[in-house]
Amino acid sequence: MSKTLSFKTYSAKPGEVKRTWHIIDAENQVLGRMAAQIANVLRGKHKPQFTPHIDTGDFVVVTNAAKVALSGKKRDDKTYFSHSHYPGGVRIDSVKDLLQKKPEKVIEHAVWGMLPHNNLGRQLFKKLKVYAGPEHPHAAQMPVEMKINQ
Structure with missing residues (x-):
C-alpha cells in the first residue's frame, strides 16, 4: 500500500507559533535593506509555517540606531513630513536632526512603512524594540544575533 x-x-494557529528574539546591530547598516529584513522577521516570512493573516513573526531588538547608514545624500536631503490637521500644523523633520534627537524613530519609520497598515501591522510593530545605543533591557530573552545581508 502506498x-x-x-x-x-x-494554516498556522496563533497558539502554535513559537517566537524567538533576534538582535541586530544597526551600526553601519544601510537603513532600507535592514528595515526590509526586519519587516520580514516581524511578519514571520522566514519561517516555513508563515500564514499571511496570522502573526507568526519573532521579536526584533535593534541596537546602535544612532549609527545607521544612509546611502547617497539622504542624510542631508531626506525629510519626514507630518501634519497635525490644524492650520499651520506642518512639521518637517530632516533625517539629520532626527538622528541626533530621536535616532530610534528613523528605523521605526522605515520598518513601519514595510509592514501592513492594518490591525495586524500594528500588532507586528509592537514586537520591534529599537535602542539608540548598544545597551538594551532584553538580555533575559536571550536574543539570537541576526546578520543583515548587504
Whole structure:
C-alpha cells in the first residue's frame, strides 16, 4: 500500500507559533535593506509555517540606531513630513536632526512603512524594540544575533 501525499494547505494557529528574539546591530547598516529584513522577521516570512493573516513573526531588538547608514545624500536631503490637521500644523523633520534627537524613530519609520497598515501591522510593530545605543533591557530573552545581508 502506498502512502498518498496530502494536498491540504497548512494554516498556522496563533497558539502554535513559537517566537524567538533576534538582535541586530544597526551600526553601519544601510537603513532600507535592514528595515526590509526586519519587516520580514516581524511578519514571520522566514519561517516555513508563515500564514499571511496570522502573526507568526519573532521579536526584533535593534541596537546602535544612532549609527545607521544612509546611502547617497539622504542624510542631508531626506525629510519626514507630518501634519497635525490644524492650520499651520506642518512639521518637517530632516533625517539629520532626527538622528541626533530621536535616532530610534528613523528605523521605526522605515520598518513601519514595510509592514501592513492594518490591525495586524500594528500588532507586528509592537514586537520591534529599537535602542539608540548598544545597551538594551532584553538580555533575559536571550536574543539570537541576526546578520543583515548587504
